[in-house]
Amino acid sequence: MSSSLYRSITQDWPTSDREVFPETSFRFLESTTSTSTVLRESVQRGESGHFSVLAADHQSAGRGRRGDRWEATPGSNLLFSLALELPEEPQHWSRLPHLTAMCVANAVESILTEAHPVLAKWPNDLYFGSRKFCGILVEITPSPRPFAIVGVGLNVNMKQADFPPELSGVATSICEVEGCEASRWYLLGLILQAFLTDYPGLLEDFDPVLEWYRERDFLAGKIIRVRTVNEEITGLASGLGCDGELQVVLESGEIRTIISAEKIEIC
Numbered sequence: 001m002s003s004s005l006y007r008s009i010t011q012d013w014p015t016s017d018r019e020v021f022p023e024t025s026f027r028f029l030e031s032t033t034s035t036s037t038v039l040r041e042s043v044q045r046g047e048s049g050h051f052s053v054l055a056a057d058h059q060s061a062g063r064g065r066r067g068d069r070w071e072a073t074p075g076s077n078l079l080f081s082l083a084l085e086l087p088e089e090p091q092h093w094s095r096l097p098h099l100t101a102m103c104v105a106n107a108v109e110s111i112l113t114e115a116h117p118v119l120a121k122w123p124n125d126l127y128f129g130s131r132k133f134c135g136i137l138v139e140i141t142p143s144p145r146p147f148a149i150v151g152v153g154l155n156v157n158m159k160q161a162d163f164p165p166e167l168s169g170v171a172t173s174i175c176e177v178e179g180c181e182a183s184r185w186y187l188l189g190l191i192l193q194a195f196l197t198d199y200p201g202l203l204e205d206f207d208p209v210l211e212w213y214r215e216r217d218f219l220a221g222k223i224i225r226v227r228t229v230n231e232e233i234t235g236l237a238s239g240l241g242c243d244g245e246l247q248v249v250l251e252s253g254e255i256r257t258i259i260s261a262e263k264i265e266i267c
Helices: 002-010 015-020 035-044 090-111 174-178 184-198 207-215
Strands: 026-032 052-059 078-085 118-121 125-128 131-141 147-154 223-227 232-240 246-250 255-258 263-266
Touching: 002 026, 002 184, 015 184, 026 035, 035 052, 035 078, 035 131, 035 147, 052 184, 078 184, 090 118, 090 125, 090 131, 090 147, 090 184, 090 207, 147 184, 207 232, 223 246, 232 255
Parallel strands: 026 052
Antiparallel strands: 052 078, 078 147, 118 125, 125 131, 131 147, 223 232, 223 263, 232 246, 246 255
């Protein structure tokens, strides 16, 4: 199964791209707990390395930020994790979720038959209009050397009837937007080629990513409530800082910079 999927993913790729991502770097599982957990453990054991990919039809313990569950109907969505060796400059690592959002969103937009601009909600979600269709989780593992495990859950072919009641009206999929199903594996190929082109270069030359994100900023101009480890604040979302941090203007006029948040709500 992995071999046939690998050929589907890379069939139109140039040889140079397949050299960076050979068949031995791709693994597919019909079902697993979490692609990110399994891939991280494989990297830590030295069995997987840079640009290793693990994809699955179903996750029994898929995770979002702060341990939120991410579940999908088996065989309907694109669920994968990508291992990336991190550059030496740790100050650039926090930019990876933004780059991931851009790579995924550009791939999705390229297959749509009509204009449905993708919006990016800081720090890790993608939306069509007011409905979420993709979650991103970037985790760092320091052993045996610093790696990022980039987990992506992308709603491709789910129908509204497939979503649990609590997500009805707040989640969507490419199929719901387009009115027809799409190839998960063709999409994965587009996303991986974007990483091959842009990583790690755009972590350092971050301006193109920032420009893209600021144009698609789902939160900009909205009153939001942000809960961090230390406090809860309410204010006006006013864009991103130079490293992709969230900026919030409080009622007092103070600008608060948010690097990490437990929860963000729109008021």
